[in-house]
Amino acid sequence: xxxxxxxxxxxxxxxxxxxxxxxxxxxxxxxxxxxxxxxxxxxxxxxxxxxxxxxxxxxxxxxxxxxxxxxxxxxxxxxxxxxxxxxxxxxxxxxxxxxxxxxxxxxxxxxxxxxxxxxxxxxxxxxxxxxxxxxxxxxxxxxxxxxxxxxxxxxxxxxxxxxxxxxxxxxxxxxxxxxxxxxxxxxxxxxxxxxxxxxxxxxxxxxxxxxxxxxxxxxxxxxxxxxxxxxxxxxxxxx
Amino acid sequence: xxxxxxxxxxxxxxxxxxxxxxxxxxxxxxxxxxxxxxxxxxxxxxxxxxxxxxxxxxxxxxxxxxxxxxxxxxxxxxxxxxxxxxxxxxxxxxxxxxxxxxxxxxxxxxxxxxxxxxxxxxxxxxxxxxxxxxxxxxxxxxxxxxxxxxxxxxxxxxxxxxxxxxxxxxxxxxxxxxxxxxxxxxxxxxxxxxxxxxxxxxxxxxxxxxxxxxxxxxxxxxxxxxxxxxxxxxxxxxxxxxxxxxxxxxxxxxxxxxxxxxxxxxxxxxxxxxxxxxxxxxxxxxxxxxxxxxxxxxxxxxxxxxxxxxxxxxxxxxxxxxxxxxxxxxxxxxxxxxxxxxxxxxxxxxxxxxxxxxxxxxxxxxxxxxxxxxxxxxxxxxxxxxxxxxxxxxxxxxxxxxxxxxxxx
Numbered sequence: 001x002x003x004x005x006x007x008x009x010x011x012x013x014x015x016x017x018x019x020x021x022x023x024x025x026x027x028x029x030x031x032x033x034x035x036x037x038x039x040x041x042x043x044x045x046x047x048x049x050x051x052x053x054x055x056x057x058x059x060x061x062x063x064x065x066x067x068x069x070x071x072x073x074x075x076x077x078x079x080x081x082x083x084x085x086x087x088x089x090x091x092x093x094x095x096x097x098x099x100x101x102x103x104x105x106x107x108x109x110x111x112x113x114x115x116x117x118x119x120x121x122x123x124x125x126x127x128x129x130x131x132x133x134x135x136x137x138x139x140x141x142x143x144x145x146x147x148x149x150x151x152x153x154x155x156x157x158x159x160x161x162x163x164x165x166x167x168x169x170x171x172x173x174x175x176x177x178x179x180x181x182x183x184x185x186x187x188x189x190x191x192x193x194x195x196x197x198x199x200x201x202x203x204x205x206x207x208x209x210x211x212x213x214x215x216x217x218x219x220x221x222x223x224x225x226x227x228x229x230x231x232x233x234x235x236x237x238x239x
Numbered sequence: 240x241x242x243x244x245x246x247x248x249x250x251x252x253x254x255x256x257x258x259x260x261x262x263x264x265x266x267x268x269x270x271x272x273x274x275x276x277x278x279x280x281x282x283x284x285x286x287x288x289x290x291x292x293x294x295x296x297x298x299x300x301x302x303x304x305x306x307x308x309x310x311x312x313x314x315x316x317x318x319x320x321x322x323x324x325x326x327x328x329x330x331x332x333x334x335x336x337x338x339x340x341x342x343x344x345x346x347x348x349x350x351x352x353x354x355x356x357x358x359x360x361x362x363x364x365x366x367x368x369x370x371x372x373x374x375x376x377x378x379x380x381x382x383x384x385x386x387x388x389x390x391x392x393x394x395x396x397x398x399x400x401x402x403x404x405x406x407x408x409x410x411x412x413x414x415x416x417x418x419x420x421x422x423x424x425x426x427x428x429x430x431x432x433x434x435x436x437x438x439x440x441x442x443x444x445x446x447x448x449x450x451x452x453x454x455x456x457x458x459x460x461x462x463x464x465x466x467x468x469x470x471x472x473x474x475x476x477x478x479x480x481x482x483x484x485x486x487x488x489x490x491x492x493x494x495x496x497x498x499x500x501x502x503x504x505x506x507x508x509x510x511x512x513x514x515x516x517x518x519x520x521x522x523x524x525x526x527x528x529x530x531x532x533x534x535x536x537x538x539x540x541x542x543x544x545x546x547x548x549x550x551x552x553x554x555x556x557x558x559x560x561x562x563x564x565x566x567x568x569x570x571x572x573x574x575x576x577x578x579x580x581x582x583x584x585x586x587x588x589x590x591x592x593x594x595x596x597x598x599x600x601x602x603x604x605x606x607x608x609x610x611x612x613x614x615x616x617x618x619x620x621x622x623x624x625x626x627x628x629x630x631x632x633x634x635x636x637x638x639x640x641x642x643x644x645x646x647x648x
Contacts, residue, residue, distance in 0.1 A: 086559045
């Protein structure tokens with residue numbers, strides 16, 4: 001480990017159990033080890049119930065592991081309090097969900113601004129410029145002022161990607177970001193993720209059911225029953 | 240987005256605007272409650288001011304009387320013997336306040352005393368032809384007494400400035416006897432005094448008992464009629480601050496050794512009535528406040544459930560628990576504040592309507608309602624606090640929401 005910061009994410013023996021100590025207690029994550037380096041573009045696949053969402057929540061600091069250590073850009077996280085987790089999450093991790101990504105009370109541009117606003121407390125001009133820049137980057141300059149509910153599914157996911165990037169995170173977590181879209185829109189959104197990844201040092205971890213899209217990632221991790229079943233590099237076919 | 244506004248305010252206002260129907264209904268509920276409070280408070284305080292004024296229009300705030308005469312048995316039991324005695328209380332004869340000029344001068348010098356007036360009161364008969372009426376005589380010095388009692392404003396004919404052989408009679412007595420200003424009446428007292436007095440003025444207290452039994456005559460005439468040469472039966476006092484009457488009365492009593500009554504002690508019933516009104520007002524306020532709080536809380540509880548996905552997303556994108564907590568407390572506060580401002584306005588409209596509806600047959604107000612602008616401020620501050628308290632439980636619920644669960648929905 002020559003360059004400490006070259007490691008975006010590191011999981012060491014991560015376990016997750018529900019209802020610990022109760023008869024109904026079950027372990028769903030059985031000692032996962034995983035490292036994602038800076039700028040990697042990783043697909044996470046696996047059947048339903050294999051623990052993909054649980055893993056994503058753990059990595060996104062929305063949930064705490066029962067055992068093991070989780071490091072984000074080298075920083076251990078399991079001992080952190082809620083306030084510190086919130087700060088680290090805001091600074092280092094961007095989320096793209098499958099559904100209901102945006103707040104319907106706000107315009108596309110304002111949705112992109114929200115993480116900055118939460119961090120700084122009051123809106124300012126720099127924030128607006130930064131959000132507009134990202135809206136442009138995801139190709140939505142024309143609809144930036146529209147309420148987020150008025151956008152198509154594909155447009156909404158693009159806004160969500162812009163929002164995920166607004167804090168310049170080390171890692172973007174995407175939970176089936178194209179699961180809700182038709183093939184063409186899905187391709188566009190995926191292309192966007194890829195382009196952003198190539199233009200920056202941000203790592204991406206993308207949960208997908210779509211083998212076609214998984215094949216376009218640098219690395220494919222398959223999760224089965226809370227264990228990593230396979231983890232292999234993937235030669236990306238020309239896009 | 241308004242640059243002057245903090246994050247939580249922007250979110251709170253957007254959330255409330257988006258759930259328009261919910262927001263409008265709960266604000267209307269709060270507004271209605273506040274309007275009832277404003278209206279009833281103004282009504283009761285108007286009523287109390289009016290009652291208070293009416294009570295003090297007719298009586299002095301402090302009355303200094305001679306001490307009651309008591310029977311003192313003179314015999315004493317011999318050593319070792321017991322003596323049973325039946326002592327009959329003495330009948331109270333008309334008696335002058337001892338050294339009343341000195342008392343009057345002394346009391347007039349006290350702090351907070353506005354008027355001191357000597358009064359001679361006794362019983363008499365008015366005789367005219369075959370009619371004779373028992374009346375209460377009050378001998379007064381108009382220059383002091385008219386400042387003490389609002390008699391001047393009750394005069395409907397003639398004048399209240401009486402001297403020598405003038406008298407003032409009530410409207411009912413004048414009608415019963417068929418007399419009016421300028422007419423003469425014969426007055427007799429039990430001590431044998433008689434005088435023929437001429438009516439200078441007719442008063443109307445709006446109370447037929449007082450109108451048919453009260454007669455005012457000049458102080459000196461009363462002294463001679465009641466056989467009390469140079470004496471007065473009471474010294475009556477008004478203060479700048481009526482509610483200090485009891486303490487001032489006790490001070491005077493301690494200094495003079497005379498019997499001193501304050502209007503507060505002699506009108507205990509009046510005060511218990513005021514107390515009961517204030518109490519019912521408080522009860523109404525409490526329950527209206529409680530109802531508004533429950534309304535706000537229930538709307539916010541529903542809102543937390545409706546917004547759980549949004550809360551999850553906000554938490555995932557770097558919003559802290561404290562920010563979520565403030566977001567919902569703020570919605571409660573804003574609902575209370577805006578609702579109360581609307582309510583204060585509606586309550587004010589009620590009051591204006593009441594002014595126009597509740598009037599006497601002659602077009603004057605039944606009783607004047609006072610607008611205290613501070614009442615609106617209190618209502619706004621109170622409702623805002625109620626809103627924050629009501630929002631506490633839903634806000635904690637929202638802040639504790641597990642973002643992972645909320646997003647999955």
